Amino acid sequence: MSDTRLATALSDVTMAVEAELDRLIPVPATLEAQVHEAMRYALFAGGKRLRPFLVLASADLFSVPREDAIRVAAAMEMVHTYSLIHDDLPAMDDDDLRRGKPTCHRQFDEATAILAGDALQAMAFQVLSEPETDPDPAIRMELVQTFARAAGANGMVGGQMIDLQAETVTYDLDQITRLQNLKTGALISWSVEAGAILGRATPAERVALAAYGLDVGVAFQIADDLLDVEGDATQMGKAVAKDADAGKATFITILGIEGARNTAAALIENAVARLDLFGEKAFLLKDIARYIIERRS
Amino acid sequence: MSDTRLATALSDVTMAVEAELDRLIPVPATLEAQVHEAMRYALFAGGKRLRPFLVLASADLFSVPREDAIRVAAAMEMVHTYSLIHDDLPAMDDDDLRRGKPTCHRQFDEATAILAGDALQAMAFQVLSEPETDPDPAIRMELVQTFARAAGANGMVGGQMIDLQAETVTYDLDQITRLQNLKTGALISWSVEAGAILGRATPAERVALAAYGLDVGVAFQIADDLLDVEGDATQMGKAVAKDADAGKATFITILGIEGARNTAAALIENAVARLDLFGEKAFLLKDIARYIIERRS
Numbered sequence: 001m002s003d004t005r006l007a008t009a010l011s012d013v014t015m016a017v018e019a020e021l022d023r024l025i026p027v028p029a030t031l032e033a034q035v036h037e038a039m040r041y042a043l044f045a046g047g048k049r050l051r052p053f054l055v056l057a058s059a060d061l062f063s064v065p066r067e068d069a070i071r072v073a074a075a076m077e078m079v080h081t082y083s084l085i086h087d088d089l090p091a092m093d094d095d096d097l098r099r100g101k102p103t104c105h106r107q108f109d110e111a112t113a114i115l116a117g118d119a120l121q122a123m124a125f126q127v128l129s130e131p132e133t134d135p136d137p138a139i140r141m142e143l144v145q146t147f148a149r150a151a152g153a154n155g156m157v158g159g160q161m162i163d164l165q166a167e168t169v170t171y172d173l174d175q176i177t178r179l180q181n182l183k184t185g186a187l188i189s190w191s192v193e194a195g196a197i198l199g200r201a202t203p204a205e206r207v208a209l210a211a212y213g214l215d216v217g218v219a220f221q222i223a224d225d226l227l228d229v230e231g232d233a234t235q236m237g238k239a240v241a242k243d244a245d246a247g248k249a250t251f252i253t254i255l256g257i258e259g260a261r262n263t264a265a266a267l268i269e270n271a272v273a274r275l276d277l278f279g280e281k282a283f284l285l286k287d288i289a290r291y292i293i294e295r296r297s
Numbered sequence: 298m299s300d301t302r303l304a305t306a307l308s309d310v311t312m313a314v315e316a317e318l319d320r321l322i323p324v325p326a327t328l329e330a331q332v333h334e335a336m337r338y339a340l341f342a343g344g345k346r347l348r349p350f351l352v353l354a355s356a357d358l359f360s361v362p363r364e365d366a367i368r369v370a371a372a373m374e375m376v377h378t379y380s381l382i383h384d385d386l387p388a389m390d391d392d393d394l395r396r397g398k399p400t401c402h403r404q405f406d407e408a409t410a411i412l413a414g415d416a417l418q419a420m421a422f423q424v425l426s427e428p429e430t431d432p433d434p435a436i437r438m439e440l441v442q443t444f445a446r447a448a449g450a451n452g453m454v455g456g457q458m459i460d461l462q463a464e465t466v467t468y469d470l471d472q473i474t475r476l477q478n479l480k481t482g483a484l485i486s487w488s489v490e491a492g493a494i495l496g497r498a499t500p501a502e503r504v505a506l507a508a509y510g511l512d513v514g515v516a517f518q519i520a521d522d523l524l525d526v527e528g529d530a531t532q533m534g535k536a537v538a539k540d541a542d543a544g545k546a547t548f549i550t551i552l553g554i555e556g557a558r559n560t561a562a563a564l565i566e567n568a569v570a571r572l573d574l575f576g577e578k579a580f581l582l583k584d585i586a587r588y589i590i591e592r593r594s
Contacts, residue, residue, distance in 0.1 A: 148426060165331070
């Protein structure tokens with residue numbers, strides 16, 4: 001594994017997806033411009049662009065045209081960003097900072113933040129459904145359908161619902177795993193699956209990528225929990241150890257720090273093994289999987 | 298026009314769309330069930346089901362199978378309901394009652410209400426994209442694409458953004474018209490257009506129905522403003538005269554009560570005239586248009 005190779009690829013994806021988002025969401029010269037400004041503020045507040053990276057790396061396995069895959073990557077980032085905006089609201093996590101900058105509702109106001117999140121979700125489905133994403137409407141339809149499932153009540157939003165209750169209910173390992181599979185795993189897994197859909201993958205390839213995505217998603221969440229305990233606020237750009245302070249069960253309260261680290265490592269090795277059928281060309285998906293548990297912020 | 302005919306049709310649509318919503322959103326036996334309960338609470342809190350009615354009446358012009366059109370009607374009602382849930386939040390209109398019952402965030406809590414709205418939006422796109430909605434993926438994609446536009450930053454959400462600013466900016470007639478075209482008109486117009494998309498309407502038919510929808514949408518909003526001033530809280534099931542109290546410009550503050558009533562009537566006559574090319578079979582769309590400005594709640 002080459003750190004430089006991965007760093008270059010990450011930086012390329014960040015530039016490409018930000019250019020696409022910039023193109024897809026211009027600020028109109030009309031009365032409603034503030035909602036566009038809030039959408040852009042949240043979209044361009046930084047971030048690792050992990051999910052767009054996974055979309056593009058997966059699509060590259062099948063030589064999907066970059067101009068198609070980048071739209072799917074942008075749609076993914078829109079939904080991820082909307083979930084962060086709503087998650088940061090006073091009624092939810094009540095966070096003032098995100099990546100070292102004021103959260104959307106602190107920069108604008110709560111109502112604008114709610115609307116910006118709502119509009120980002122709509123825009124994501126709009127982008128997926130447009131002919132520019134793929135010439136075949138059946139492929140676009142499959143993207144919309146699987147994405148809506150992964151983002152909704154039986155996916156990401158369901159995971160957030162479970163997470164909300166974690167302050168009053170003490171979950172066991174199975175329950176924490178379900179929480180994270182829905183909250184983080186569903187969209188991370190979809191990012192990888194989306195590349196397979198665009199790439200007309202075989203059923204075996206698609207199953208392998210979806211399984212890789214689920215494992216990476218849970219490992220990512222464990223790594224996040226570890227950073228929450230071990231990280232320092234400057235590096236993270238947000239308040240740390242909030243979950244532990246709130247008395248919430250996490251992978252770490254259940255497995256301990258060493259146990260959690262070992263579980264994450266095992267998940268990543270498992271995820272990487274799933275990619276064997278792609279041979280050498282899956283190197284970026286392998287690199288990013290290992291990076292996820294090694295990152296410091 | 299027959300009042301009984303319309304009342305029967307409205308009641309049939311209400312029963313059909315509620316049965317479909319019940320089928321589409323079961324409460325799972327899993328940890329995230331509360332978000333489904335909140336979605337259902339808001340969906341089944343009553344309401345005129347005007348938008349589903351428009352979808353079905355429009356689809357009937359083209360003899361679209363009822364089992365297809367009802368799914369589109371249900372998706373429409375999901376997005377309408379999500380917009381009401383978010384609109385009622387403390388950071389937005391801060392309403393405790395909706396149709397005489399506690400609003401979603403009063404019945405559950407704010408976080409659950411935010412999530413229920415988010416999940417309803419995702420579910421709407423999921424339903425539109427599924428093969429059961431129409432066998433042709435190109436038709437489903439056109440539904441998703443036009444719906445996402447009508448619901449997003451350049452449609453309904455944009456209108457809500459303009460509306461939020463109405464407490465600090467005094468709009469003129471053009472600006473109020475834009476506000477309402479986006480906030481209410483876009484989705485009402487889409488409801489009618491959706492029937493045309495499902496029905497493989499000719500371009501002329503589709504233009505006529507979209508124009509009918511926009512006129513009806515603005516007339517509906519004027520009628521709402523009139524009820525806001527003239528209605529009584531018992532009949533409306535919510536606080537009345539809120540807009541006037543907040544010093545917001547409305548069609549009525551600009552046009553006066555008589556002027557607003559005349560404008561709404563002219564819009565409805567215009568809307569009805571658009572339907573001439575369908576002849577007699579457009580009777581329900583004509584009936585509902587006239588009902589909209591005559592209703593008392």
